[in-house]
Amino acid sequence: MKPAPFTYYDPHTLDEALGLLAVHGDAAKILAGGQSLVPLLNMRLAAPDVIVDINRLPDLDFVTTDNGLRVGALARQAMVERDAAVRDVAPLVTEAIAWVGHRQIRNRGTLVGSLAHADPAAEMPLVFLALDGELHLRRTSGSRRVSAGDFFVHIMTTALDPEEIATEASLPPVPPGSGSAFLEVARRHGDFAVAAIAVVVTIEAGRIRRARVALGGVGPTPLRATRAEERLVDEEPTNELFVEAALAASHDCEPVTDIHGTAEYRRELVRTMVYRGLGRAVVRARTGAAG
Amino acid sequence: MTEIRCIQVAINEQPQTAEVPTRMLLSDFLRYTVGLTGTHVGCEHGVCGCCTVLLNGDAVRSCLLFAVQADGAEVTTVESLTREGSLHPLQAAFRQEHALQCGFCTAGFLMTLIPFLRENPRPSASEIREAVSGNLCRCTGYVNIIRAVQSYVALSRNSP
Numbered sequence: 001m002k003p004a005p006f007t008y009y010d011p012h013t014l015d016e017a018l019g020l021l022a023v024h025g026d027a028a029k030i031l032a033g034g035q036s037l038v039p040l041l042n043m044r045l046a047a048p049d050v051i052v053d054i055n056r057l058p059d060l061d062f063v064t065t066d067n068g069l070r071v072g073a074l075a076r077q078a079m080v081e082r083d084a085a086v087r088d089v090a091p092l093v094t095e096a097i098a099w100v101g102h103r104q105i106r107n108r109g110t111l112v113g114s115l116a117h118a119d120p121a122a123e124m125p126l127v128f129l130a131l132d133g134e135l136h137l138r139r140t141s142g143s144r145r146v147s148a149g150d151f152f153v154h155i156m157t158t159a160l161d162p163e164e165i166a167t168e169a170s171l172p173p174v175p176p177g178s179g180s181a182f183l184e185v186a187r188r189h190g191d192f193a194v195a196a197i198a199v200v201v202t203i204e205a206g207r208i209r210r211a212r213v214a215l216g217g218v219g220p221t222p223l224r225a226t227r228a229e230e231r232l233v234d235e236e237p238t239n240e241l242f243v244e245a246a247l248a249a250s251h252d253c254e255p256v257t258d259i260h261g262t263a264e265y266r267r268e269l270v271r272t273m274v275y276r277g278l279g280r281a282v283v284r285a286r287t288g289a290a291g
Numbered sequence: 292m293t294e295i296r297c298i299q300v301a302i303n304e305q306p307q308t309a310e311v312p313t314r315m316l317l318s319d320f321l322r323y324t325v326g327l328t329g330t331h332v333g334c335e336h337g338v339c340g341c342c343t344v345l346l347n348g349d350a351v352r353s354c355l356l357f358a359v360q361a362d363g364a365e366v367t368t369v370e371s372l373t374r375e376g377s378l379h380p381l382q383a384a385f386r387q388e389h390a391l392q393c394g395f396c397t398a399g400f401l402m403t404l405i406p407f408l409r410e411n412p413r414p415s416a417s418e419i420r421e422a423v424s425g426n427l428c429r430c431t432g433y434v435n436i437i438r439a440v441q442s443y444v445a446l447s448r449n450s451p
């Protein structure tokens with residue numbers, strides 16, 4: 001099918017874009033990479049009156065790695081994927097981004113757009129939650145930063161107001177002694193996850209000092225498995241501990257049954273993947289290997 | 292009311308100026324306005340990969356772009372591969388290895404593989420499989436497509 005008619009704007013400055021959103025509010029949709037929005041338009045699941053295409057805005061196609069990671073709203077996923085410096089500062093991002101769609105999708109799709117779209121089974125929201133990421137939001141009257149934990153509100157619903165643009169997503173530097181891992185089960189390559197997990201552990205003097213266990217595809221937003229995290233902190237990393245934490249993680253979510261899998265199956269996937277992920281992350285933390 | 296914009300696009304190195312409705316997809320622009328029907332449209336929502344073209348050298352889904360977004364850009368379609376009536380070596384390899392039956396998906400496979408092979412001239416079988424994972428073929432079962440790419444790679448390694 002073809003998109004329903006809309007009024008098209010392609011502003012050349014951020015102020016112009018923000019002005020358009022201030023006027024049109026929720027009658028407008030922002031078009032960045034378009035790899036989620038345009039399918040919705042073509043299938044007429046969305047028919048906004050106004051499209052604000054931000055692809056002509058200057059200075060938003062950046063990826064910087066000098067203090068953590070900063071990704072501008074027009075940085076394509078493929079650009080982040082190929083950037084060797086990203087692998088050094090945020091190996092979890094590099095590991096997970098290869099799971100986003102296919103190359104043709106990543107050549108056009110943006111990382112920030114994936115966060116703003118907020119599919120509950122998408123990879124980038126999960127990773128930004130696990131790494132304590134932040135979204136930088138702009139409107140005509142000012143700007144604010146929202147943590148990933150507060151940004152994802154519900155299925156495809158975020159803290160973004162209709163007059164705001166997410167101009168950037170950032171990650172703080174990962175503490176020394178950290179290791180991470182991303183695992184996913186999808187029906188086919190490039191599909192959204194049936195379930196996915198991201199874990200980050202920081203080891204000091206032989207004990208886990210900090211742990212992040214994040215789960216995707218098993219709730220209306222990506223979520224933190226807080227009981228699993230609590231179980232891990234201040235403990236020595238042992239196989240027994242990973243078994244217990246993985247079991248806790250599988251009870252930290254309320255997955256649904258759908259055509260792709262039952263709730264029980266997803267819970268089992270979470271348990272298995274968190275267990276394996278913890279093992280990998282701890283090895284990587286100890287060896288300083290990528291990830 | 293449908294808005295019309297004037298765009299300038301280089302298609303297969305030929306500059307073109309055209310008036311397009313802003314909601315016209317790049318895939319439809321190529322097929323109906325420019326008349327390049329080698330780019331096929333299967334699912335029209337970014338899943339099948341048949342409509343893959345190059346935008347400034349990168350493989351993209353032309354059904355997920357508006358023609359107006361290609362203003363000022365270079366677009367490369369499957370028609371660019373055949374020069375003076377002779378097939379591109381990758382096309383020849385597809386023919387040789389029987390990598391197509393109905394041919395509907397072929398343009399998308401070729402336009403996905405051209406930039407992939409430029410970036411990775413000696414791919415392993417699993418890298419080839421991953422490269423074409425975003426292209427659906429409902430005839431050949433992919434085995435012959437992988438074989439065609441391998442035969443093209445072997446040939447280009449032997450040529451000076």
